[in-house]
Amino acid sequence: xxxxxxxxxxxxxxxxxxxxxxxxxxxxxxxxxxxxxxxxxxxxxxxxxxxxxxxxxxxxxxxxxxxxxxxxxxxxxxxxxxxxxxxxxxxxxxxxxxxxxxxxxxxxxxxxxxxxxxxxxxxxxxxxxxxxxxxxxxxxxxxxxxxxxxxxxxxxxxxxxxxxxxxxxxxxxxxxxxxxxxxxxxxxxxxxxxxxxxxxxxxxxxxxxxxxxxxxxxxxxxxxxxxxxxxxxxxxxxxxxxxxxxxxxxxxxxxxxxxxxxxxxxxxxxxxxxxxxxxxxxxxxxxxxxxxxxxxxxxxxxxxxxxxxxxxxxxxxxxxxxxxxxxxxxxxxxxxxxxxxxxxxxxxxxxxxxxxxxxxxxxxxxxxxxxxxxxxxxxxxxxxxxxxxxxxxxxxxxxxxxxxxxxxxxxxxxxxxxxxxxxxxxxxxxxxxxxxxxxxxxxxxxxxxxxxxxxxxxxxxxxxxxxxxxxxxxxxxxxxxxxxxxxxxxxxxxxxxxxxxxxxxxxxxxxxxxxxxxxxxxxxxxxxxxxxxxxxxxxxxxxxxxxxxxxxxxxxxxxxxxxxxxxxxxxxxxxxxxxxxxxxxxxxxxxxxxxx
Amino acid sequence: xxxxxxxxxxxxxxxxxxxxxxxxxxxxxxxxxxxxxxxxxxxxxxxxxxxxxxxxxxxxxxxxxxxxxxxxxxxxxxxxxxxxxxxxxxxxxxxxxxxxxxxxxxxxxxxxxxxxxxxxxxxxxxxxxxxxxxxxxxxxxxxxxxxxxxxxxxxxxxxxxxxxxxxxxxxxxxxxxxxxxxxxxxxxxxxxxxxxxxxxxxxxxxxxxxxxxxxxxxxxxxxxxxxxxxxxxxxxxxxxxxxxxxxxxxxxxxxxxxxxxxxxxxxxxxxxxxxxxxxxxxxxxxxxxxxxxxxxxxxxxxxxxxxxxxxxxxxxxxxxxxxxxxxxxxxxxxxxxxxxxxxxxxxxxxxxxxxxxxxxxxxxxxxxxxxxxxxxxxxxxxxxxxx
Numbered sequence: 001x002x003x004x005x006x007x008x009x010x011x012x013x014x015x016x017x018x019x020x021x022x023x024x025x026x027x028x029x030x031x032x033x034x035x036x037x038x039x040x041x042x043x044x045x046x047x048x049x050x051x052x053x054x055x056x057x058x059x060x061x062x063x064x065x066x067x068x069x070x071x072x073x074x075x076x077x078x079x080x081x082x083x084x085x086x087x088x089x090x091x092x093x094x095x096x097x098x099x100x101x102x103x104x105x106x107x108x109x110x111x112x113x114x115x116x117x118x119x120x121x122x123x124x125x126x127x128x129x130x131x132x133x134x135x136x137x138x139x140x141x142x143x144x145x146x147x148x149x150x151x152x153x154x155x156x157x158x159x160x161x162x163x164x165x166x167x168x169x170x171x172x173x174x175x176x177x178x179x180x181x182x183x184x185x186x187x188x189x190x191x192x193x194x195x196x197x198x199x200x201x202x203x204x205x206x207x208x209x210x211x212x213x214x215x216x217x218x219x220x221x222x223x224x225x226x227x228x229x230x231x232x233x234x235x236x237x238x239x240x241x242x243x244x245x246x247x248x249x250x251x252x253x254x255x256x257x258x259x260x261x262x263x264x265x266x267x268x269x270x271x272x273x274x275x276x277x278x279x280x281x282x283x284x285x286x287x288x289x290x291x292x293x294x295x296x297x298x299x300x301x302x303x304x305x306x307x308x309x310x311x312x313x314x315x316x317x318x319x320x321x322x323x324x325x326x327x328x329x330x331x332x333x334x335x336x337x338x339x340x341x342x343x344x345x346x347x348x349x350x351x352x353x354x355x356x357x358x359x360x361x362x363x364x365x366x367x368x369x370x371x372x373x374x375x376x377x378x379x380x381x382x383x384x385x386x387x388x389x390x391x392x393x394x395x396x397x398x399x400x401x402x403x404x405x406x407x408x409x410x411x412x413x414x415x416x417x418x419x420x421x422x423x424x425x426x427x428x429x430x431x432x433x434x435x436x437x438x439x440x441x442x443x444x445x446x447x448x449x450x451x452x453x454x455x456x457x458x459x460x461x462x463x464x465x466x467x468x469x470x471x472x473x474x475x476x477x478x479x480x481x482x483x484x485x486x487x488x489x490x491x492x493x494x495x496x497x498x499x500x501x502x503x504x505x506x507x508x509x510x511x512x513x514x515x516x517x518x519x520x521x522x523x524x525x526x527x528x529x530x531x532x533x534x535x536x537x538x539x540x541x542x543x544x545x546x547x548x549x550x551x552x553x554x555x556x557x558x559x560x561x562x563x564x565x566x567x568x569x570x571x572x573x574x575x576x577x578x579x580x581x582x583x584x585x586x587x588x589x590x591x592x593x594x595x596x
Numbered sequence: 597x598x599x600x601x602x603x604x605x606x607x608x609x610x611x612x613x614x615x616x617x618x619x620x621x622x623x624x625x626x627x628x629x630x631x632x633x634x635x636x637x638x639x640x641x642x643x644x645x646x647x648x649x650x651x652x653x654x655x656x657x658x659x660x661x662x663x664x665x666x667x668x669x670x671x672x673x674x675x676x677x678x679x680x681x682x683x684x685x686x687x688x689x690x691x692x693x694x695x696x697x698x699x700x701x702x703x704x705x706x707x708x709x710x711x712x713x714x715x716x717x718x719x720x721x722x723x724x725x726x727x728x729x730x731x732x733x734x735x736x737x738x739x740x741x742x743x744x745x746x747x748x749x750x751x752x753x754x755x756x757x758x759x760x761x762x763x764x765x766x767x768x769x770x771x772x773x774x775x776x777x778x779x780x781x782x783x784x785x786x787x788x789x790x791x792x793x794x795x796x797x798x799x800x801x802x803x804x805x806x807x808x809x810x811x812x813x814x815x816x817x818x819x820x821x822x823x824x825x826x827x828x829x830x831x832x833x834x835x836x837x838x839x840x841x842x843x844x845x846x847x848x849x850x851x852x853x854x855x856x857x858x859x860x861x862x863x864x865x866x867x868x869x870x871x872x873x874x875x876x877x878x879x880x881x882x883x884x885x886x887x888x889x890x891x892x893x894x895x896x897x898x899x900x901x902x903x904x905x906x907x908x909x910x911x912x913x914x915x916x917x918x919x920x921x922x923x924x925x926x927x928x929x930x931x932x933x934x935x936x937x938x939x940x941x942x943x944x945x946x947x948x949x950x951x952x953x954x955x956x957x958x959x960x961x962x963x964x965x966x967x968x969x970x971x972x973x974x975x976x977x978x979x980x981x982x983x
Contacts, residue, residue, distance in 0.1 A: 005682040043766035049921035062645020149676035178894030185645040188905030196904035385724040477869035559688035
């Protein structure tokens with residue numbers, strides 16, 4: 001048995017370690033997911049003005065600050081008792097603010113954080129076995145995805161064209177946010193009762209221009225077809241099968257054109273998504289399209305036991321047609337991307353926010369209770385330095401992340417969970433296709449394709465919100481004053497780009513904060529074992545899969561564990577999000593869960 | 597290694613002109629002859645927002661910066677291929693793929709690099725630094741080694757400069773003991789380099805996040821020799837080690853705010869979403885030293901008060917404790933004279949007095965109407981009294 005450890009896993013937000021036990025066949029037999037940093041966050045909101053929360057909590061994460069500011073603003077709407085009056089245009093502005101950040105955050109993950117692993121030397125060695133075609137594909141991977149800091153045999157290569165293009169696009173998206181939200185990261189739009197800025201007609205035109213500009217990048221680099229064509233035939237397809245057929249036909253066409261010339265360049269129509277869609281998957285690439293080689297990403301990142309995993313979405317993006325106000329419990333028909341829970345067998349169940357809890361059995365916290373609801377959360381960090389040790393294995397305490405559960409079950413959150421729960425045609429069709437062909441439907445490949453697809457889904461909705469739903473110079477906030485927050489509670493359920501995000505807040509008789517808690521996406525995905533000993537999603541997804549590139553295609557290489565990297569990164573880890581502190585009950589009265 | 601002229605011209609051709617070129621037109625010839633400058637970029641206790649902000653930079657952008665100044669970025673967690681790889685507890689592979697080996701090579705062989713510090717350094721619990729452990733070593737330990745061989749430390753963002761939100765008031769603050777590089781909150785004796793006894797020049801680029809122009813133009817000035825380190829630092833930095841050009845001691849955001857005219861006419865918003873001055877909503881613009889109102893953010897197009905939000909003073913030492921509650925007028929919060937910069941306090945006093953006089957006669961207050969009278973009284977009282 002060999003111990004293979006990634007520490008730190010770079011190219012993410014924050015500081016993260018994955019430790020694995022690997023057998024002589026290169027199969028991972030045990031895994032621990034370790035969040036390495038303790039930051040302390042919600043504690044400094046205690047005894048403070050609750051209105052500061054929307055601005056302060058976004059400082060949890062610089063990659064997706066917007067979702068925290070909106071989750072906090074949603075919680076404050078309820079806390080101040082104005083949730084039914086929040087103006088429709090404020091809700092549309094929240095959608096637009098979040099929409100731009102979804103695209104920027106996904107672009108950053110796909111291209112800057114995850115993409116460079118496609119230019120790992122292991123793929124050079126694998127592809128080179130396949131002559132001209134392999135050579136051409138390797139050239140594309142390295143030429144598109146090489147990061148800024150790299151070296152091979154001591155030589156530095158220029159950063160990839162798609163990589164650099166994505167930096168530019170992320171910048172455009174942030175420029176768009178800044179136009180209506182002051183600056184980015186840490187923009188200032190969100191506030192209790194609405195938003196602080198009402199866009200002018202000029203702003204609206206400029207926002208459209210930003211989306212159009214990004215659409216050009218998507219057409220030239222990401223897709224190789226216009227986003228409208230793609231969306232019409234996938235997101236808006238009449239059936240999941242039709243959506244999958246569109247993509248397969250498109251890939252077949254590209255392949256037929258390129259087989260003679262071995263030209264897989266952007267200019268010949270091979271956008272980054274088609275290139276990954278064809279060569280990333282054994283089923284799609286080798287079996288359905290007849291390619292000689294693939295990266296076999298559909299063989300990894302799978303869950304062996306459906307009883308130990310679920311998929312969760314809190315729902316995101318208000319439906320403008322519902323008018324002013326919204327339901328804080330986020331029932332499925334309230335949001336454009338709906339709330340919902342899907343069990344490990346991919347059966348949809350009704351979402352109930354009241355059965356969310358967090359375990360600390362394997363985390364560096366001190367508490368007599370192992371599981372608590374967010375309303376009664378306690379976090380006392382381990383203060384004895386000798387007890388902070390990540391190396392003692394699965395039975396010990398080993399992470400600064402807690403283990404969130406939905407009815408005792410760890411859940412995957414993020415684009416794949418959201419789009420499966422939504423029934424998005426391409427994602428649903430793909431998942432079914434994998435299932436029907438004997439593959440695990442949830443895997444690193446479907447997880448990444450869902451993230452790419454979500455960029456396009458959000459882009460098309462974003463255009464609608466800006467062009468159709470947003471009124472210039474509209475009323476965007478209702479008046480509030482601090483006294484309205486006296487002895488109250490509020491809950492904000494929303495989605496970060498990387499998954500379900502909830503903020504919980506309570507105040508005392510002086511309207512100051514008595515409890516603040518955020519349960520965040522990366523705590524869900526990168527959780528350690530829970531109190532029943534069930535491994536967190538990424539741990540489950542690692543155990544049983546192979547350590548090296550393309551299912552150990554070139555044998556077992558413990559020193560280049562690409563299998564771990566792909567699976568770990570497929571969740572878009574964002575650790576600053578996962579490590580924070582909450583209220584300790586000793587100082588503040590226990591909280592009664594309000595049944596709405 | 598000199599920058600190759602042909603590569604340079606080609607890069608300029610491809611990337612197009614930028615403000616950077618305008619600013620440093622006369623230095624271009626010199627830039628061509630620049631020797632390579634090595635840059636080390638670390639992430640401590642932070643949210644990576646400053647890295648993202650640097651990727652948002654446009655004048656120059658981060659790639660232009662690296663190319664034009666012939667910078668060799670040796671280590672940057674977000675932008676590098678490598679990660680720490682251990683097999684049975686021992687570092688594996690080579691520095692081409694293993695960031696821990698890369699780091700060791702750098703710490704052993706390199707010196708006199710520009711050390712960009714993003715994020716604070718944990719000192720807790722009990723001075724062990726174990727609240728952040730990377731590759732089996734505390735960040736504090738790695739940081740100490742890296743800082744000792746740097747020629748200059750450029751701390752970017754509020755976490756690195758002053759420990760920012762990580763050191764905000766809470767009941768775990770002392771236990772965590774997250775430190776800024778040269779300051780923690782407003783205390784220069786609490787910075788991590790002081791604690792470790794490292795005597796290196798530190799330039800603080802404050803802000804949550806730091807503005808990419810502030811960072812890139814500072815690096816440019818240092819690399820091009822426009823600012824000689826350490827000789828020029830006492831003249832170009834303020835008492836918080838911030839470049840005066842971006843954080844002017846004698847100017848505040850309020851001076852150039854596009855809503856300033858409303859302030860002068862006493863048209864003060866009492867609820868968010870309106871077009872008027874945000875003073876009554878707690879705007880810290882009158883106390884905050886930065887060029888946000890003229891430089892603007894993200895493509896130079898807006899900044900917080902322009903987009904309807906009170907300035908929260910995120911570039912100020914002591915942020916967020918010194919500037920919260922964000923939505924309460926500063927005098928009401930009782931913080932004038934305790935945390936806020938006194939120079940600004942004096943400067944703004946006169947303006948407040950003038951505005952107050954106008955306000956008594958001409959205040960045009962927006963809804964809610966019932967607040968009109970008391971708000972008017974407040975303004976005259978405050979300006980006539982304390983200042």
